[in-house]
Amino acid sequence: MTTPAALGRDDVAHVAALARLALTDEELDRFTGQLARVIEHARDVAALDVADVVPTAHALPIRNVLRPDEPEPCLDRDTVLAQAPEVEDGRFKVPRIVGEAP
Amino acid sequence: MSAAAAAGAAAPSAAAIAAAVRSGERTAGGVLDASLAAIAAGDGEVHAFLHVASDAARADAEAVDAAVTAGRDPGPLAGVPVALKDNLCTRGVPTTCASKILDGWVPPYDATVVERLRAAGAVVVGKTNMDEFAMGSSTENSAVGPTRHPKDRTRVPGGSSGGSAAAVAAGFVPVGLGSDTGGSVRQPAALCGTVGLKPTYGVVSRYGLVAFASSLDQIGPMTTTVADAALVLEVIAGHDRRDSTSLAEPPPPAGRSLDRGVEGLRIGLCRELVDGTAPDVAARVREAVEALAAAGATVEEVSVPEMRYGLSAYYLIAPAEASSNLARYDGVRYGLRVDAPDVASMNTATRTAGFGPEVKRRIMLGTYALSAGYYDAYYGKAQRVRTLMIEAFARAYATVDVLVGATAPTTAFPLGERVDDPMAMYMSDVCTIPSNLAGHPAISVPFGSGADGLPVGVQVLAPALGEERMFQVAAAVERAAAERRGTAGAGEAGA
Numbered sequence: 001m002t003t004p005a006a007l008g009r010d011d012v013a014h015v016a017a018l019a020r021l022a023l024t025d026e027e028l029d030r031f032t033g034q035l036a037r038v039i040e041h042a043r044d045v046a047a048l049d050v051a052d053v054v055p056t057a058h059a060l061p062i063r064n065v066l067r068p069d070e071p072e073p074c075l076d077r078d079t080v081l082a083q084a085p086e087v088e089d090g091r092f093k094v095p096r097i098v099g100e101a102p
Numbered sequence: 103m104s105a106a107a108a109a110g111a112a113a114p115s116a117a118a119i120a121a122a123v124r125s126g127e128r129t130a131g132g133v134l135d136a137s138l139a140a141i142a143a144g145d146g147e148v149h150a151f152l153h154v155a156s157d158a159a160r161a162d163a164e165a166v167d168a169a170v171t172a173g174r175d176p177g178p179l180a181g182v183p184v185a186l187k188d189n190l191c192t193r194g195v196p197t198t199c200a201s202k203i204l205d206g207w208v209p210p211y212d213a214t215v216v217e218r219l220r221a222a223g224a225v226v227v228g229k230t231n232m233d234e235f236a237m238g239s240s241t242e243n244s245a246v247g248p249t250r251h252p253k254d255r256t257r258v259p260g261g262s263s264g265g266s267a268a269a270v271a272a273g274f275v276p277v278g279l280g281s282d283t284g285g286s287v288r289q290p291a292a293l294c295g296t297v298g299l300k301p302t303y304g305v306v307s308r309y310g311l312v313a314f315a316s317s318l319d320q321i322g323p324m325t326t327t328v329a330d331a332a333l334v335l336e337v338i339a340g341h342d343r344r345d346s347t348s349l350a351e352p353p354p355p356a357g358r359s360l361d362r363g364v365e366g367l368r369i370g371l372c373r374e375l376v377d378g379t380a381p382d383v384a385a386r387v388r389e390a391v392e393a394l395a396a397a398g399a400t401v402e403e404v405s406v407p408e409m410r411y412g413l414s415a416y417y418l419i420a421p422a423e424a425s426s427n428l429a430r431y432d433g434v435r436y437g438l439r440v441d442a443p444d445v446a447s448m449n450t451a452t453r454t455a456g457f458g459p460e461v462k463r464r465i466m467l468g469t470y471a472l473s474a475g476y477y478d479a480y481y482g483k484a485q486r487v488r489t490l491m492i493e494a495f496a497r498a499y500a501t502v503d504v505l506v507g508a509t510a511p512t513t514a515f516p517l518g519e520r521v522d523d524p525m526a527m528y529m530s531d532v533c534t535i536p537s538n539l540a541g542h543p544a545i546s547v548p549f550g551s552g553a554d555g556l557p558v559g560v561q562v563l564a565p566a567l568g569e570e571r572m573f574q575v576a577a578a579v580e581r582a583a584a585e586r587r588g589t590a591g592a593g594e595a596g597a
Contacts, residue, residue, distance in 0.1 A: 007470065015469040019425060020432075020450040021462055035467055037525045038417055039480075045414040045487050046479045055485035056492060058317050058347070059303055059541025060566055065346040079210045085439035092434055096444045 007039045008032065113273040116182045116330040120223065123166065123181030130166035130181030134159055134225055137183040141227070141274045149249050150259075150269040152188050154228040155195045159183070162225040169223075176223035179337055184219055185269040185278040188229040189236055190321070191310035192216055195226075199312050200244035201234045203431045203438045203456025213310020214345070215279060215321050215338045222337040227275055230265025234458045235428065236286055236314045238262050239530035242521050243460040250517070252294065254556060257514040260290030260530070263324065267294040270324050277334055278324040283315050284416050285509075285534025287322040288546040292509035292559025295548045297576075298324045299331045300534075302566050303541035304349035306335075307342030315423035316347075318416075318538045328547060328576045332356035335569070354567045359574035365398030367575065368502040374409040375507020375533050375561065382552040383508050390549045390560040391506055393582030394575065404502055408494040409536045411487045416535040417528055418471045418484035425468030431456060463524060492540045499565045504575050508533050509559035513552035533561060543569050547579045550586055 012032045016023050023031065077090060086093040114122075122128040138156060145151055169176040186192065189199045191209035198204045216226065233243035241249040241264025249264045251257040252272035259268040263280025267290035270278045280287040282300035291298020299322040306321045313319065323334035339353035371391045376384050395401045433439035433452030440451035457465070471480040498505060510530060520527040537544040543566075546559035560579050564572035 011470060012466060015466045015473060016462075018473070019429075019465045019469045020446070020453050021457070021465065022450050022454040031463060031466065034463060034524050035470070038467060038528070039470070041525060042414040042418055042480060042484075045411055045418065045483050048411070048483060048487065050483060050486040050490065053486040053489050055482060056488040057485060059488070059492065059539065060349075062347065067343060075210050080435075083207060083210070083436040085433060085437075094434055094445050095442060095448050 007036045113276055113326065115327050116179060116276040116325060117327070117333055119182050119276060120178055120180045123170065123223070124175060126170055128181065130163035130176075130225055131160070133181045134163040134183060134227070137227055137275055140272070144272055145274065147250060147255055148252050148268050148272050149247060150230055150265045150272065150274060151185070151228045152198065152200065152231050152246060152265070153196050155192070155226060158195055159225050159227050162220060166223050166225065178222050178333060179219060180223035182224045182277055183227045183275040184224045185227055185230045185266050185275045186216065187232050187263050187266050187278070187280045189232060189281055189312040190216060190279060191312070192226065192229065195229065197229065197312070199235045200232045200246055201456065201458070201461070202245045203452070205438065207437050209310075211310065214307035214342045216310065218338050224277070224337075230263070230269055230278060232265055233262035234461050235312070235424070236262040236281055236283055237424070237460050237464050239285070239289060239527050240515070240520065241265060241290070242517065243458060245458055248517060251514045251556075254514065256516055257556070258293070258517055260293035260510065260514065262286040262290075264290045266324050267291050267296055267298065270294070270296045270326060276326055277330065279321060280324055281311055281314070282320055282322050282534075282538065283318045284420060284538050285531040287324060288534050288544060288559070288561060289510045289530060291324050292546045292548075292561075293514040293557065295557030296324050296326060297328055297331045297548065298322065298546045298559070299335060300537060300544050301335060301339065301569065302354070302543045304347050305339045305353050305543075305567075305569070307340075307345040307348045309342055309344040313427040315420040316427065317423060318420060320538075328545070328573065328580045329357065329360055331545065332360060332573050354569040356569050356573055359570045360577040362574050363397060364394050364575055364578045367399045367504070367571070369394050369399045369401045369575065370404035370498060370502030370505045371401060372498075372505040372507040372563070373403055373405045374407070375505070379508040379511045379533070380513070380552065383510070383512060383558050386550045386552070386558040387506065387508050387560055389586070390579050390582060393585075394506070394578055397578055397582070402502065404498050404505060406494045406498050406505070406536070408487070408490045412491060412535045412539055413528060413532050415484040415487040415491070415539060416531070417467070418480050419488065419539070421464040421468030422471045422481050423468070425465045425472065428461070428465055460524070488539050491536060495536070495540050495542065495565065503564075503571050504568070505563040506575070507561050507563070509546035509561040510534070513554055513556040513558060537563055540566075542566055543572050545572055545576045547576050547583065549579060549583045
């Protein structure tokens, strides 16, 4: 059974961009070394042949949870908006979205 | 202060305080004064607290004293000062997860555990330091600086709930609450010399606990006695409709088994939780197991070989869940925002400035483990290993009632020793992770000290909802530790 290639600098740059984190060149080098060691350790798991084992996402038996759809009080809008960095007309305000680079 | 001097300063237990307040012998206000005075005198050096909520605590205490005066019972934790890890939401009191990205955030609601503690008469004294977003094993990843070990200021208190552990060990409060995702209650409890409990997943509501790895996170108490851990669990446990993963069935009984003894119980000394630990730690674990045998338990050595994959599986699953959970810190609705011309660059600028290095490592690790081309090899494999772990535990529990081993591989290590070597830091969790992956309960009980004079924790593990048995054995370990010290009633001084 093959295991994936070791984690490299390009992988770290890629996942940092996906996670919306900006890294300096020095950070990119340091994080690459540190994360490569963790992934290297994880190769014991990656190398296991467990194709016939059912994956566990949740340790205990779990069932769907439903409740009656009854209106009830929620958090006050002004209380919630008071914690926001920027607000306008009772809404969260953000910088430009439309027209941004893809 | 020497380790011996600090260890001698046993504060009253939560049970003793509650009994005194309920009977009118002490007031909640007087108990709070003593707690605040101890914090004022000692926390400058220890740095267990990020925020001391004196005014809110005073209001809590006055409500308890008014109830007693009016002839009403304030509850089983009447007047007991409690410290909360700063990832538990407190209405009107800052909650930062020791992160710059939540600096100044004041939650508009209380976590369910906070509501339940207060309803039982507890007094919330403040919020404690932690590794940022509970990611770490030493409390050095706090954005506001580390907590120091109360018995040796050059050492770490463990983590990530290091502030709560230190607050209890220093005698500031008798009860701290932490969260345990891979050992973050039990490991600092072991290093600081307190009791630390991770309940069965779903026994305690996670509503209002800032999410790290949702399938692993569980809230648990840190206390000076096993009986106090059971008492606090009974208060905070139980179904909560606001946490869809909280168990619908009644919580397992906790306190009633403490005095039963261990005669006839089958104890498994877990080889994987002894091998690879420091010789002085392994020696204490073996002594604890011998004491259980002397008390009438049957002891056998048990192997759960799949535990050796726990560390790798955990450091794929937990970061994967964290990378998803921490996507919410985007500078839009609360917390830090760093301005930029468009939303995407604002998100990036905010997250880059707001998260510390360990949080960034975990987010990137999780994003990698979930990304196209690696999902099956890493995250998918880790989930299958989780199944193997659960099956291996089930085989072990077919022959023994509980497993016993070390809580942490070493005693408290020096500040700075592992902070630049993430893999070495992750190794601190190797003994505690298996219970999180399986969703099982486990408790750390102080048992003697290592060659350096610092505390050692012995861990008792049980199957899902096996808290009653776990407490039965933990209480016996505590009695054995007290006998070993040549004193009666572990931690019960002042009771």
